[in-house]
Amino acid sequence: xxxxxxxxxxxxxxxxxxxxxxxxxxxxxxxxxxxxxxxxxxxxxxxxxxxxxxxxxxxxxxxxxxxxxxxxxxxxxxxxxxxxxxxxxxxxxxxxxxxxxxxxxxxxxxxxxxxxxxxxxxxxxxxxxxxxxxxxxxxxxxxxxxxxxxxxxxxxxxxxxxxxxxxxxxxxxxxxxxxxxxxxxxxxxxxxxxxxxxxxxxxxxxxxxxxxxxxxxxxxxxxxxxxxxxxxxxxxxxxxxxxxxxxxxxxxxxxxxxxxxxxxxxxxxxxxxxxxxxxxxxxxxxxxxxxxxxxxxxxxxxxxxxxxxxxxxxxxxxxxxxxxxxxxxxxxxxxxxxxxxxxxxxxxxxxxxxxxxxxxxxxxxxxxxxxxxxxxxxxxxxxxxxxxxxxxxxxxxxxxxxxxxxxxxxxxxxxxxxxxxxxxxxxxxxxxxxxxxxxxxxxxxxxxxxxxxxxxxxxxxxxxxxxxxxxxxxxxxxxxxxxxxxxxxxxxxxxxxxxxxxxxxxxxxxxxxxxxxxxxxxxxxxxxxxxxxxxxxxxxxxxxxxxxxxxxxxxxxxxxxxxxxxxxxxxxxxxxxxxxxxxxxxxxxxxxxxxxxxxxxxxxxxxxxxxxxxxxxxxxxxxxxxxxxxxxxxxxxxxxxxxxxxxxxx
Amino acid sequence: xxxxxxxxxxxxxxxxxxxxxxxxxxxxxxxxxxxxxxxxxxxxxxxxxxxxxxxxxxxxxxxxxxxxxxxxxxxxxxxxxxxxxxxxxxxxxxxxxxxxxxxxxxxxxxxxxxxxxxxxxxxxxxxxxxxxxxxxxxxxxxxxxxxxxxxxxxxxxxxxxxxxxxxxxxxxxxxxxxxxxxxxxxxxxxxxxxxxxxxxxxxxxxxxxxxxxxxxxxxxxxxxxxxxxxxxxxxxxxxxxxxxxxxxxxxxx
Numbered sequence: 001x002x003x004x005x006x007x008x009x010x011x012x013x014x015x016x017x018x019x020x021x022x023x024x025x026x027x028x029x030x031x032x033x034x035x036x037x038x039x040x041x042x043x044x045x046x047x048x049x050x051x052x053x054x055x056x057x058x059x060x061x062x063x064x065x066x067x068x069x070x071x072x073x074x075x076x077x078x079x080x081x082x083x084x085x086x087x088x089x090x091x092x093x094x095x096x097x098x099x100x101x102x103x104x105x106x107x108x109x110x111x112x113x114x115x116x117x118x119x120x121x122x123x124x125x126x127x128x129x130x131x132x133x134x135x136x137x138x139x140x141x142x143x144x145x146x147x148x149x150x151x152x153x154x155x156x157x158x159x160x161x162x163x164x165x166x167x168x169x170x171x172x173x174x175x176x177x178x179x180x181x182x183x184x185x186x187x188x189x190x191x192x193x194x195x196x197x198x199x200x201x202x203x204x205x206x207x208x209x210x211x212x213x214x215x216x217x218x219x220x221x222x223x224x225x226x227x228x229x230x231x232x233x234x235x236x237x238x239x240x241x242x243x244x245x246x247x248x249x250x251x252x253x254x255x256x257x258x259x260x261x262x263x264x265x266x267x268x269x270x271x272x273x274x275x276x277x278x279x280x281x282x283x284x285x286x287x288x289x290x291x292x293x294x295x296x297x298x299x300x301x302x303x304x305x306x307x308x309x310x311x312x313x314x315x316x317x318x319x320x321x322x323x324x325x326x327x328x329x330x331x332x333x334x335x336x337x338x339x340x341x342x343x344x345x346x347x348x349x350x351x352x353x354x355x356x357x358x359x360x361x362x363x364x365x366x367x368x369x370x371x372x373x374x375x376x377x378x379x380x381x382x383x384x385x386x387x388x389x390x391x392x393x394x395x396x397x398x399x400x401x402x403x404x405x406x407x408x409x410x411x412x413x414x415x416x417x418x419x420x421x422x423x424x425x426x427x428x429x430x431x432x433x434x435x436x437x438x439x440x441x442x443x444x445x446x447x448x449x450x451x452x453x454x455x456x457x458x459x460x461x462x463x464x465x466x467x468x469x470x471x472x473x474x475x476x477x478x479x480x481x482x483x484x485x486x487x488x489x490x491x492x493x494x495x496x497x498x499x500x501x502x503x504x505x506x507x508x509x510x511x512x513x514x515x516x517x518x519x520x521x522x523x524x525x526x527x528x529x530x531x532x533x534x535x536x537x538x539x540x541x542x543x544x545x546x547x548x549x550x551x552x553x554x555x556x557x558x559x560x561x562x563x564x565x566x567x568x569x570x571x572x573x574x575x576x577x578x579x580x581x582x583x584x585x586x587x588x589x590x591x592x593x594x595x596x597x598x599x600x601x602x603x604x605x606x607x608x609x610x611x612x613x614x615x616x617x618x619x620x621x622x623x624x625x626x627x628x629x630x631x632x633x634x635x636x637x638x639x640x641x642x643x644x645x646x647x648x649x650x
Numbered sequence: 651x652x653x654x655x656x657x658x659x660x661x662x663x664x665x666x667x668x669x670x671x672x673x674x675x676x677x678x679x680x681x682x683x684x685x686x687x688x689x690x691x692x693x694x695x696x697x698x699x700x701x702x703x704x705x706x707x708x709x710x711x712x713x714x715x716x717x718x719x720x721x722x723x724x725x726x727x728x729x730x731x732x733x734x735x736x737x738x739x740x741x742x743x744x745x746x747x748x749x750x751x752x753x754x755x756x757x758x759x760x761x762x763x764x765x766x767x768x769x770x771x772x773x774x775x776x777x778x779x780x781x782x783x784x785x786x787x788x789x790x791x792x793x794x795x796x797x798x799x800x801x802x803x804x805x806x807x808x809x810x811x812x813x814x815x816x817x818x819x820x821x822x823x824x825x826x827x828x829x830x831x832x833x834x835x836x837x838x839x840x841x842x843x844x845x846x847x848x849x850x851x852x853x854x855x856x857x858x859x860x861x862x863x864x865x866x867x868x869x870x871x872x873x874x875x876x877x878x879x880x881x882x883x884x885x886x887x888x889x890x891x892x893x894x895x896x897x898x899x900x901x902x903x
Contacts, residue, residue, distance in 0.1 A: 118710065192747035196809070199703055200816050201737030202763040210763065215750050373733070373765075 096167025107387025135573025185219020409621025450518025506582020525559020803834025
């Protein structure tokens with residue numbers, strides 16, 4: 001500072017205050033750095049504590065025996081800890097869910113991005129978001145009451161709690177993820193490709209099937225992988241409908257056999273195990289395996305999306321990853337494998353299905369050269385439309401079932417009274433309040449940390465090694481199954497920090513879970529602020545922090561608020577993270593302090609549905625209240641978003 | 651005009667979200683000639699060009715009145731299939747837009763979607779298309795490489811080859827050289843000169859010298875109206891409208 005004089009009444013800073021303000025800038029930057037590093041710290045703590053509690057089992061039983069041991073019988077006289085059937089169960093459920101979900105999602109995604117008129121799009125997109133907003137325990141409840149019954153009756157078997165039920169239900173839950181990510185991928189194929197293809201005289205369907213979908217293929221692959229991640233990490237829904245027998249289906253394609261997944265095992269047994277026992281550490285061993293599986297899945301999805309983004313920004317000069325000849329062979333092999341799998345599955349469902357499908361397929365191939373492109377286009381569009389209608393129908397069936405059966409249970413007493421007779425009578429007031437306390441605490445913790453991390457990532461650093469580490473940490477946190485958060489919360493906060501099963505433990509656990517959402521949405525809205533605004537402010541001599549706080553953050557607030565509300569909605573519907581950390585089933589009173597346990601709506605619904613016979617009225621009432629609460633949060637978020645979008649457009 | 655017309659527009663109007671983008675345009679495009687459309691930015695040249703293969707159908711809120719005929723057939727007639735129309739009227743875009751496929755697959759895309767599956771036939775069409783587009787010698791050894799690895803000028807000639815492979819009657823070119831350097835531009839211009847033996851070319855260009863060099867006929871557009879249309883020599887040397895003269899002599903634009 002050489003020019004220390006008064007210019008037009010504006011005082012330039014003296015040497016001392018300049019140094020002071022530099023110090024202030026530096027410390028602000030440091031604070032933001034720590035909020036950003038927090039995500040990485042949490043991930044390493046999660047790994048650390050799972051390993052700490054899980055490693056005895058790897059020593060006692062041996063890692064190999066643990067992984068491929070054929071029997072899981074932790075409560076037998078001579079306990080056996082082999083998680084092979086659980087891994088197979090997880091794989092089978094995931095496979096079935098994808099076979100159900102991928103065709104429907106792709107059809108729906110193509111419909112939304114290419115065929116729907118703007119008005120239909122305006123209905124479909126929120127409908128898909130709504131499907132994503134339904135809490136998993138509500139899905140599980142619906143599956144338990146409606147889906148398993150349907151399967152039991154239509155296949156004439158003693159119980160409907162089967163692999164099939166779990167796969168269909170999880171397939172439904174994966175729909176919104178796959179639809180929205182692949183719709184995004186198809187829509188962002190450059191417009192020129194579409195025009196180029198149409199200008200050559202290709203039909204719309206040829207353009208879609210030969211140019212748009214191939215160009216969007218890696219995005220679609222990432223969508224499917226993210227869907228798989230969602231399915232593998234799901235706990236509550238799967239444990240309510242899968243039957244949970246730790247067996248491998250016999251024969252292996254018997255989709256009417258019950259089975260048990262890794263997550264369900266944690267959900268069922270964690271509550272009943274004595275801390276420090278061999279069984280306890282076996283469960284943490286499962287969590288480690290689960291965490292590693294989901295880490296691999298999510299990192300590969302992130303890598304594919306990253307590759308895609310790089311390709312989009314730097315299009316020229318790169319050779320295709322796999323040479324076309326090899327690629328053709330791989331595609332062919334994959335097709336044959338898929339066909340074989342499909343046939344086996346169809347045979348398992350009903351003996352006549354496979355021949356019928358084969359016949360239809362060969363008719364299609366034989367007839368194809370004789371069909372006009374118009375006919376092909378029409379039949380393809382029919383299938384796509386049908387897929388979209390099925391997705392909509394699923395949403396309508398679930399919503400109408402819950403609403404129609406839930407409305408009679410709703411009354412003033414129901415929402416203002418404590419439960420009586422194990423929840424069969426009375427109300428759910430403490431559960432509503434408990435849920436609100438939990439999400440309020442969670443967002444109060446996650447919002448400052450998340451916003452701070454996002455500000456650090458966007459405003460204070462260039463892309464480099466540090467941001468890469470932090471971003472990977474956030475991605476990992478985002479992909480961690482909710483039940484793993486539950487276990488971590490139990491091991492670290494409840495036991496190690498000695499907080500006990502308490503409101504506080506639940507709040508912190510939920511906060512860790514929604515942290516990535518807050519970071520992501522804040523980052524997005526900060527990135528949307530034009531660089532010229534920042535430059536304009538800095539050019540006037542404002543400091544970094546002045547620029548951020550006065551110029552960058554105010555216009556980003558709507559985006560941040562939207563993200564926060566979405567996180568609240570997600571937290572309100574979660575069961576697995578609070579199951580072992582914060583909740584009790586029945587409590588007549590509200591908690592006195594943050595160290596008391598609370599009731600919560602999702603857990604209440606879970607117990608009513610699985611452990612309390614004869615509470616069907618109050619089950620539906622609880623499900624409806626939970627649904628309304630979560631959807632209410634989402635609706636507010638969407639309204640905030642559209643309100644500000646319209647305003648900024650002018 | 652003395653040459654036989656292949657495309658005729660009659661009192662063509664187009665509104666885009668209520669904005670009157672084309673105002674009663676009536677013109678004739680002569681067969682096997684190069685017709686250039688010139689005019690300042692936003693005058694409706696590209697919009698007019700995109701009417702000829704009905705690519706404006708892709709945009710919402712477009713309203714068109716008036717008539718366009720191709721070989722004396724109304725291209726908006728309900729009986730006419732838009733896919734057949736686009737087969738006859740090919741288009742090369744401002745920015746080269748090869749598909750993210752191999753060079754071979756880019757050229758073979760058109761014949762394939764129109765039902766040709768025989769490998770030998772496809773090979774022949776691809777080679778012929780690339781030769782016509784004066785690209786064959788540069789890419790014949792790497793047909794299986796990604797088209798995105800070509801230079802901008804090569805990409806644009808690939809797009810022309812892709813268009814030729816469908817054997818259209820008319821080729822629309824929307825400022826095909828605006829993203830290219832002078833050398834690539836001169837290659838494309840030579841190509842256009844050769845193409846007119848077999849095809850009718852309509853080219854939109856910003857560059858008046860280019861219009862003068864490559865075209866036989868020129869139409870001058872201003873604010874959505876076709877001000878004047880005639881032989882290029884006459885338009886450039888003795889324009890009948892003052893507006894045309896002002897633009898060509900660089901007094902505005």
